[in-house]
Amino acid sequence: MELEKGICRFGLWKVGVIWGGNIIHKVSFLRFGEESVVPMQFSQYLSGKKDSFSPYKSIAVFDEYPYSGIYRAVSVIPYGETKTYSEIAQVAGTHPRVVGFAMKRNPTPLIIPCHRVVSKNGIGGFTPDIDIKKELLKMESKYKESLRFIIE
DNA sequence: TCTGTTATTGCGC
């Protein structure tokens, strides 16, 4: 399968996407980069016009991928809501520490909404920059109501 | 194997 790649904008950051067909292989946050074509779902999500990436799926939810159970548990968190590391750990049958480990190794942030996983007594962490997580959560809570209105 | 690493948690002070 031939892979395609593109870059789109999110605030001060650029989002790099690598995909093939309906499968997203990698999502990364970049400081610099020439903007180019990405799946429409990305630009719509990043501007608050869409709450899912359907029909695109992350490569990380398939069984052969390490931590796929954790990634599946994370990917069902609804738009604009959050869960704690321990809640995810319970669903996936593992330990909160492992969830944190899996989130850091998450190949496809946004598709696997790891920014919706927060620590019990704070926001938790985010790689490469905690500000991205804060921006995403702020953006989702801002657009949550209007998106619900469109759905109903 | 053993060690270091990791975006956590909860208990004791």
Added chain:
DNA sequence: GCGCAATAACAGA
């Protein structure tokens, strides 16, 4: 509030 131990899983030596 802060320090610390317990905890699961992986990579590299």
